[in-house]
Amino acid sequence: MIKAGIVGATGYAGQQLLWILNNHKEVKVEFISSHSFAGENIGNIYKNYKKYFEKKLISLEEIKENLDKIDVLFLALPHGMSEKITKSALENNVKVIDLGADFRLDDSEIYEKWYKVKHNYPEINKNAVYGLPELYKEKIKNTKVVASPGCYPTSAILGVAPLLKNGLVDTKKIVVDSKSGVSGAGRSAKLDLIYAEVNENFKAYNVLKHRHTPEIKQEMDKLANGNINLVFTPHLLPINRGILSTIYLDVKDEFKESLTEEKIYEIYNEFYKNEYFVRVTENLPEIKNVKNSNICEIGVRYDKEFGNIVVVSAIDNLIKGAGGQAVQSMNILFGFEENEGLEFLSMYL
Amino acid sequence: MIKAGIVGATGYAGQQLLWILNNHKEVKVEFISSHSFAGENIGNIYKNYKKYFEKKLISLEEIKENLDKIDVLFLALPHGMSEKITKSALENNVKVIDLGADFRLDDSEIYEKWYKVKHNYPEINKNAVYGLPELYKEKIKNTKVVASPGCYPTSAILGVAPLLKNGLVDTKKIVVDSKSGVSGAGRSAKLDLIYAEVNENFKAYNVLKHRHTPEIKQEMDKLANGNINLVFTPHLLPINRGILSTIYLDVKDEFKESLTEEKIYEIYNEFYKNEYFVRVTENLPEIKNVKNSNICEIGVRYDKEFGNIVVVSAIDNLIKGAGGQAVQSMNILFGFEENEGLEFLSMYL
Amino acid sequence: MIKAGIVGATGYAGQQLLWILNNHKEVKVEFISSHSFAGENIGNIYKNYKKYFEKKLISLEEIKENLDKIDVLFLALPHGMSEKITKSALENNVKVIDLGADFRLDDSEIYEKWYKVKHNYPEINKNAVYGLPELYKEKIKNTKVVASPGCYPTSAILGVAPLLKNGLVDTKKIVVDSKSGVSGAGRSAKLDLIYAEVNENFKAYNVLKHRHTPEIKQEMDKLANGNINLVFTPHLLPINRGILSTIYLDVKDEFKESLTEEKIYEIYNEFYKNEYFVRVTENLPEIKNVKNSNICEIGVRYDKEFGNIVVVSAIDNLIKGAGGQAVQSMNILFGFEENEGLEFLSMYL
Amino acid sequence: MIKAGIVGATGYAGQQLLWILNNHKEVKVEFISSHSFAGENIGNIYKNYKKYFEKKLISLEEIKENLDKIDVLFLALPHGMSEKITKSALENNVKVIDLGADFRLDDSEIYEKWYKVKHNYPEINKNAVYGLPELYKEKIKNTKVVASPGCYPTSAILGVAPLLKNGLVDTKKIVVDSKSGVSGAGRSAKLDLIYAEVNENFKAYNVLKHRHTPEIKQEMDKLANGNINLVFTPHLLPINRGILSTIYLDVKDEFKESLTEEKIYEIYNEFYKNEYFVRVTENLPEIKNVKNSNICEIGVRYDKEFGNIVVVSAIDNLIKGAGGQAVQSMNILFGFEENEGLEFLSMYL
Incomplete structure (x- = not known):
């Protein structure tokens, strides 16, 4: 059983990720964080969770003090916001799976050109692995930062x-x-x-x-x-x-x-x-x-x-294009079955 | 041929009204006004009009100086905003058809209780006619202010x-x-x-x-x-x-x-x-x-x-519940055929 | 681990039931049956299952010879079709959970009046329990036939x-x-x-x-x-x-x-x-x-x-109003946790 | 004022065409025909017309005897069904606007290859004009058969x-x-x-x-x-x-x-x-x-x-891709304004 934190848990990708992790038998969701809804209970933002999964959302500022409680940190943030948090996480020996765009492009110049944001810690980007498991399974096993692909x-x-x-x-x-x-x-x-x-x-x-x-x-x-x-x-x-x-x-x-x-x-x-x-x-x-x-x-x-x-x-x-793929990488990273917690099929309707 | 102004032309009810008046052979749309989009061309806000009906939206402040050009003023505004403009219009001998709630309730106290706004000119409300033509056709013929019903x-x-x-x-x-x-x-x-x-x-x-x-x-x-x-x-x-x-x-x-x-x-x-x-x-x-x-x-x-x-x-x-009904009242008020400009049926799909 | 059969597995309620049972750790889906698609693989009818759950649909006629392999039979059929199959199942000591209307009404006359079909084996209806667990949990525990409520x-x-x-x-x-x-x-x-x-x-x-x-x-x-x-x-x-x-x-x-x-x-x-x-x-x-x-x-x-x-x-x-409620009754009937296999929440979108 | 007949008036393209012609001030819809709903009133098939446009649908067989009453015949039929009716129409000096595929391809062999149907009267196809007015306006003016383009x-x-x-x-x-x-x-x-x-x-x-x-x-x-x-x-x-x-x-x-x-x-x-x-x-x-x-x-x-x-x-x-474009061709063919009866804009919603 590992412990996870989710940053950006109230966006659509973040809440989908939460849904999956909440059902994952090897993971405990230790904290969830939100910029816009810090202090509120997730069950009041997404009423599908009410009564069944109640947890207060912490602010982005409170993440730091909670890093020592987790093994893996998921980031579902607008581009440009993942770098700093990733640095803190790595310093706390926490692995990072970033659902955003910050570490997807090998070439920092191309990233800067398209996203109009600079890489302040280019070595993070350099060591990040593009988290498309069908192509990079072996690399994902050994990384500390997964850059989960865009949808x-x-x-x-x-x-x-x-x-x-x-x-x-x-x-x-x-x-x-x-x-x-x-x-x-x-x-x-x-x-x-x-x-x-x-x-x-x-x-x-x-x-x-x-x-x-x-x-x-x-x-x-x-x-x-x-x-x-x-x-x-x-x-x-x-x-x-x-x-x-x-x-x-x-x-x-x-x-x-x-x-x-x-x-x-x-x-x-x-x-x-x-x-x-x-x-x-x-x-x-x-x-x-x-x-x-x-x-x-x-x-x-x-x-x-x-x-x-x-x-x-x-x-x-939201799943193979975001939260599900991130969990697939997590499974690989932590040595679980690749499809653990991800076996649900489409309900068709 | 009469001339009309539309206030609140960029809301859904307002643009529907504009669509109808634009096809009405007895009406010329003299001006359109918008709080949020003043100064812009309607064809840039609602691109269905582009090339076919181009007109600059005037601000609410500019209405007053344009009242002498029109015979009838349509208001499609949030509640509480129609009274003052109506007063100006009446002083300019312009008839008013209000698609909002300001003059629908006979009893000013009930209006105040539900809408949390006061009637400053209660006599306007007193003389307004509830514009449901199927019930009040005769009254509509002789009024100066029509309070078009809610949907x-x-x-x-x-x-x-x-x-x-x-x-x-x-x-x-x-x-x-x-x-x-x-x-x-x-x-x-x-x-x-x-x-x-x-x-x-x-x-x-x-x-x-x-x-x-x-x-x-x-x-x-x-x-x-x-x-x-x-x-x-x-x-x-x-x-x-x-x-x-x-x-x-x-x-x-x-x-x-x-x-x-x-x-x-x-x-x-x-x-x-x-x-x-x-x-x-x-x-x-x-x-x-x-x-x-x-x-x-x-x-x-x-x-x-x-x-x-x-x-x-x-x-x-948006039609019988807003713009269409308002035009139906206008037709009655100005002696046109009641269904003039309103004969289009549902296209089914 | 119990074994289940599903009759009418290709209707929307039937396929939803299959989805749930397929994920239920106490149940093995032994056979699935369909009137319209007998002989075809479920993965060709509902392509969401393709590769992940492949099974040939048997005809209604083939059910009888398969009754000895199962513990519980789910019926998702048009009204009037459940009675006969239920009789066979009971003779084979198989419990029946009927998602249809045949055994929901206590009074056979009212059933006949509204559904224009007669009860040929009224004693089945008499002994069936209305499968709304929130009201009849105790009764469900001890029945052989559950009449799962309408949606x-x-x-x-x-x-x-x-x-x-x-x-x-x-x-x-x-x-x-x-x-x-x-x-x-x-x-x-x-x-x-x-x-x-x-x-x-x-x-x-x-x-x-x-x-x-x-x-x-x-x-x-x-x-x-x-x-x-x-x-x-x-x-x-x-x-x-x-x-x-x-x-x-x-x-x-x-x-x-x-x-x-x-x-x-x-x-x-x-x-x-x-x-x-x-x-x-x-x-x-x-x-x-x-x-x-x-x-x-x-x-x-x-x-x-x-x-x-x-x-x-x-x-x-399709779930609380059909397949899920049927499984909830099954859980009660067979002594599993009431929410076993049914804990998934809405994904919100 | 010309008179028109519509064959296939109860398909989606046919009813859209009817909607347009019903509002067209230069056209009277003389008859409407339907294979599936012959004998019924259009207002019972498409209830948007009820009370406002009531007309009995005639069968395909009854068309022939009605050809002398019209100037133009619109066909909205599955491919392979237009040729014969077109021949009759032409013999009656009725112009034809076909919304189907029968006369769109210059090369009868290509038609046959893709549609698996033969041209029995290839000369009709030869003389038909592809009814895309933006490219073939002049040709449309002088033809007797318009092959209205696919959507x-x-x-x-x-x-x-x-x-x-x-x-x-x-x-x-x-x-x-x-x-x-x-x-x-x-x-x-x-x-x-x-x-x-x-x-x-x-x-x-x-x-x-x-x-x-x-x-x-x-x-x-x-x-x-x-x-x-x-x-x-x-x-x-x-x-x-x-x-x-x-x-x-x-x-x-x-x-x-x-x-x-x-x-x-x-x-x-x-x-x-x-x-x-x-x-x-x-x-x-x-x-x-x-x-x-x-x-x-x-x-x-x-x-x-x-x-x-x-x-x-x-x-x-259904309009520029079917019924509207057909009427546009009709306008050209009969010397009306090209946009007559077609000036309605999108209502946006």
């Missing part, structure tokens, strides 16, 4: 990793067209997030300038060992949770003739054969098959005539 | 008027259980209105203390010539627009035996025979039949054994 | 039981105005259930003639020891799951003065003090607080002036 | 026409990633269309094999004067109406340096300067800006570094 990047990278790793596709253009449920925008009172504005609507946003772009590109480049022209477009879906990414790739000319849809499926099945949370499916993925679960569902279609590949990848943005 | 009251009062007017039901308890789309809560950035909080949710709110209660009671009391024990419960529906009220009444003992569902329908059909915007239907009303239209749809069921009557009444809260 | 009745009866049991309210009229998510209508391809017809719509249906009426009345009558004039109106909400019932009662004249909202809450808290799955809340209940959980959330408002009580009660129709 | 093709073709026509982009790959509201799937009782299956879900379908692919390609090829590698992916949005297409193109190397986003906007504004129904917008398009209207909204983003262009294009699938 869009998780769906995109898992969707194409087998193709890139096997050198099957061109790098001169990959299009990632992603659609996310509204919880991805966080729990904040903004006019463009109110129900009547989002309902019966659909839109693209931050076209060609979304901050997940360099993160996706970084991982795709590594997988392909190249410099990809990546076009990433996020869209806002009128649903609560879930991301579906449709990804367009071109088979390298040399493989166009010999490749078939069947062979692509073989490659995917081989690549993910030991990955509990990936379901390669011959059907086309749907959000309802994965929502409220830690599963990533992937399907592929191939048009030999033109060498076009279309990959569809679906996850729950 | 819930419109659905409730039209739903039961024939029963009360004909003295068929008990006054000792009438239950109005109403369900409204989210636009009824207005266009404001509040946490409990954001999409992920409202979607896949349903709740009652302000139980036993919603401000539309005295308005419904006032009109029902007048119709029944009595003092009704009214219980009104509003609920928040995860849809954009529409109100459906389910109303529970008891037939007076003396009529229990002789009354039938058929006779009730006869009474309703007779009562509303000249009312263009009321559709008495033997089917049960549904919001999709009336949304995006100025129609009120009413159906009734009767259980003779216990004398229970259930009335179902549906409207579009 | 609407569960929300309504739990909502008012403390008031009726304590003799506080009039029986001359109780109004139950209920709103249900669409999954309550089942998984069937009907025109009025397709997305574009339900979305952005809201309606009442089966007004004064819904089949859950006699079930609600039966239990309320028993609690109040009287003959209640019950008016029950179901409505269709454009959400997937959840029921919220708003219930209108009148305090008996003798208690009107002395009663307060505070006292009512005391009565509720006392009545449900040992009930794990009931959350009495001073807030008004909301569907999002209970969905995807087995919890019933109840709040009350009281208007002393007129003696009006309004109760709001919320459940997840 | 996806309308959004895609209008989105890229200025780029293709000006020879700015590569033809070696254009990706059209489209998302459509559910009404696009028609009004039919299918399991995968029921509310609980579509709600809170999102999926791609018919990947690499949707029938609108050859139609989009045909028109893009003509515009670009080339042979485009088109990848088209349709998705199902949980909303009632609207299509948003995100389109990915590559600027030709020769223009990469000199092109800017500003110049692209100039090109679009010039191309569409006389087109009433196209709104080129610097904001990114959203479905709520165009729904319930005949407007197509288009925005563009350009990344000079890689020469990536992203176009976003939004329409209402």
Whole structure:
């Protein structure tokens, strides 16, 4: 049994993480912290917990004095806020799993360019491991800081990793067209997030300038060992949770003739054969098959005539795209079964 | 051709009113005004208008100097803000149609008790006419100030008027259980209105203390010539627009035996025979039949054994419950056809 | 570890039950059966199970030969279909938990009148126990057939039981105005259930003639020891799951003065003090607080002036209103902890 | 005043068309026809019309005898059913506007390959004009048969026409990633269309094999004067109406340096300067800006570094993508103002 603290527990990602840890038989949630709701009981902010999980939220200032009580600290904070807390945690021998963006980009300059924030302790970033367990399981085992991936990047990278790793596709253009449920925008009172504005609507946003772009590109480049022209477009879906990414790739000319849809499926099945949370499916993925679960569902279609590949990848943005993936890394980090506390499936409805 | 001004044009009711007036062949929208967005073009706030209806929003302060250009002023403001502007308008010989609550209650004390605001010019309130055309057409013709009804009251009062007017039901308890789309809560950035909080949710709110209660009671009391024990419960529906009220009444003992569902329908059909915007239907009303239209749809069921009557009444809260009804009153006030500019039906989807 | 069979596993209630049993550490799902999808793998019908729970659906005919392998049989079938299978099960010493309507009504004549089906083995009905654990825990322990309550009745009866049991309210009229998510209508391809017809719509249906009426009345009558004039109106909400019932009662004249909202809450808290799955809340209940959980959330408002009580009660129709409640009864029946396998809370979104 | 008949008036496209024609001051709807609901009153099928537009639906067989009463016949039928009726209409000197797919493809072989149906009267197809008024206004004026475009093709073709026509982009790959509201799937009782299956879900379908692919390609090829590698992916949005297409193109190397986003906007504004129904917008398009209207909204983003262009294009699938566009063609065909009866804007909510 380990003890955990959650910082940013009242955001949508944070509360999802709390939900999971609360059911995890190897973890005790020692404290929860919130900037906006410090001093209040979680059961009054999220009434789903009332009577069943009651705990007072501590302020960000009170975290420091509680670090000696925990083994692992989860951070679910806006970018730029994780560095300092991470430093304190490390000094207290507490491992950190950061759900935010602060340690995801290897190159501090790129981070600074896209996020307009500096790394004050670049060595933390240097030693952090990108917490996508399907790619970096061994590294996660031995790190002290896990940078848990963004939601869009998780769906995109898992969707194409087998193709890139096997050198099957061109790098001169990959299009990632992603659609996310509204919880991805966080729990904040903004006019463009109110129900009547989002309902019966659909839109693209931050076209060609979304901050997940360099993160996706970084991982795709590594997988392909190249410099990809990546076009990433996020869209806002009128649903609560879930991301579906449709990804367009071109088979390298040399493989166009010999490749078939069947062979692509073989490659995917081989690549993910030991990955509990990936379901390669011959059907086309749907959000309802994965929502409220830690599963990533992937399907592929191939048009030999033109060498076009279309990959569809679906996850729950708050679980595999945030809280669930963080717990998956924690399980690896602390030597638990990788799927401990994460075996719940989608309820379909 | 008359000229109109709209104050509060960027709220949901105000923009709906603008939509209607913009299509009305007897009206020119002379100015639009907004507290929050003064100085901006309406096409940047509501992009549905862009290219097709461009006009700069003036501030509340600029209204006064524009009153001499118009014949009628529409107010779609939070309660307590209409009185002063109305006074100025009347001094300029401009007729006023107020979509807010300031002049709906005959009794200033009751207004003060429920809304915590005083009437500074009680004579305005005294001379205002409650703008429910199906009940007060003649009075509307001759007034200078129309107090356009609330959305819930419109659905409730039209739903039961024939029963009360004909003295068929008990006054000792009438239950109005109403369900409204989210636009009824207005266009404001509040946490409990954001999409992920409202979607896949349903709740009652302000139980036993919603401000539309005295308005419904006032009109029902007048119709029944009595003092009704009214219980009104509003609920928040995860849809954009529409109100459906389910109303529970008891037939007076003396009529229990002789009354039938058929006779009730006869009474309703007779009562509303000249009312263009009321559709008495033997089917049960549904919001999709009336949304995006100025129609009120009413159906009734009767259980003779216990004398229970259930009335179902549906409207579009932004049209028959706000902007459309205001234009219906304007048509009456200025001698146009009552349905001029209001003939559009629901598109069903 | 006991073994269970599920009949009707591909309806929405059946699949929800399967989801729960699949996670229940004291139960092994031995077989699943379906009329429409016999011979297919559940993972092809509900793709959320694919890879993680694969099992072939057997036909209704094949159940008989599998009865000797199980301890308990769950039935999630249209009314009129449970009796015969139950008889076979009992002959094989298998306990039955029926999620359908066949054994819910004590009086076979009332069953016949409302459901247009006869009881062929009335003694089964006679010995069945109404499976609402909060009221009948002791009886459930010793029965062989549990008639698991309907979804609407569960929300309504739990909502008012403390008031009726304590003799506080009039029986001359109780109004139950209920709103249900669409999954309550089942998984069937009907025109009025397709997305574009339900979305952005809201309606009442089966007004004064819904089949859950006699079930609600039966239990309320028993609690109040009287003959209640019950008016029950179901409505269709454009959400997937959840029921919220708003219930209108009148305090008996003798208690009107002395009663307060505070006292009512005391009565509720006392009545449900040992009930794990009931959350009495001073807030008004909301569907999002209970969905995807087995919890019933109840709040009350009281208007002393007129003696009006309004109760709001919320459940997840597929869990506390179907699959979860059935498992709760199973836990009691087999001596497991009552909340075993049912401790998951709402994920809020 | 001309007279019109509508065949297939009870599908979603057909009823939308009826809604528009019913408000069109130059048209009288002489008859409406339906395969499934012949003999019934339209007000019983679509209750939004009840009381306000009552007309009996005639059967497909009765159309012939009514052809002499009309000037124009609208067909909203499944593919393969328009040819024969068109022939009869033409023999009666009635002009035909077909909302179906039968006459959209110039090449009968391609039609046959994708739709598995033969053209029996290929000369009809040969003389039909593709009814996209923004590209073929002059041709529409002089035809007898208008093949009104598909919904996806309308959004895609209008989105890229200025780029293709000006020879700015590569033809070696254009990706059209489209998302459509559910009404696009028609009004039919299918399991995968029921509310609980579509709600809170999102999926791609018919990947690499949707029938609108050859139609989009045909028109893009003509515009670009080339042979485009088109990848088209349709998705199902949980909303009632609207299509948003995100389109990915590559600027030709020769223009990469000199092109800017500003110049692209100039090109679009010039191309569409006389087109009433196209709104080129610097904001990114959203479905709520165009729904319930005949407007197509288009925005563009350009990344000079890689020469990536992203176009976003939004329409209402039932209006600009079906009934509205058909009426636009009718207006042109009969010499009315092009926007007659089509000036209504989105109501935003």
